[in-house]
Amino acid sequence: MSDDVVPVMQIGDTLLVALQGDLDDTTVIQIEEQLTREVARTGATGMLVDVSRLSVVDSFIARVLARIVAMVRLLGAQAAIVGIQPAVAITLVELGVPMGHLDTALNAEQGLALLQRLRRNVSGTD
Numbered sequence: 001m002s003d004d005v006v007p008v009m010q011i012g013d014t015l016l017v018a019l020q021g022d023l024d025d026t027t028v029i030q031i032e033e034q035l036t037r038e039v040a041r042t043g044a045t046g047m048l049v050d051v052s053r054l055s056v057v058d059s060f061i062a063r064v065l066a067r068i069v070a071m072v073r074l075l076g077a078q079a080a081i082v083g084i085q086p087a088v089a090i091t092l093v094e095l096g097v098p099m100g101h102l103d104t105a106l107n108a109e110q111g112l113a114l115l116q117r118l119r120r121n122v123s124g125t126d
């Protein structure tokens with residue numbers, strides 16, 4: 001698609017997207033639309049959003065990330081944010097951005113394991 005803002009890789013039934021660079025508000029909204037569209041299009045049951053290459057995550061970007069997770073869940077998939085850098089974590093806490101309801105992991109490998117656990121919890125199997 002020509003209106004894709006970020007590359008989305010599909011690994012089985014999980015989508016992996018890596019955000020990078022300096023994201024402006026318009027781009028973040030376009031990413032939100034693209035990712036929800038991709039979950040619906042592919043029927044993915046999980047999504048990892050890797051933010052390890054973002055040097056700055058302001059309160060707007062953090063709110064949009066939370067919205068993406070909520071929208072993905074409404075579409076029947078689990079979602080996790082991975083790769084939050086220490087400086088970004090400090091900034092988010094200092095800004096008072098509520099992110100406690102988000103599932104997070106240190107890296108993509110741990111994120112995939114987290115998604116597996118979340119899927120088992122939803123399906124009720126161990």
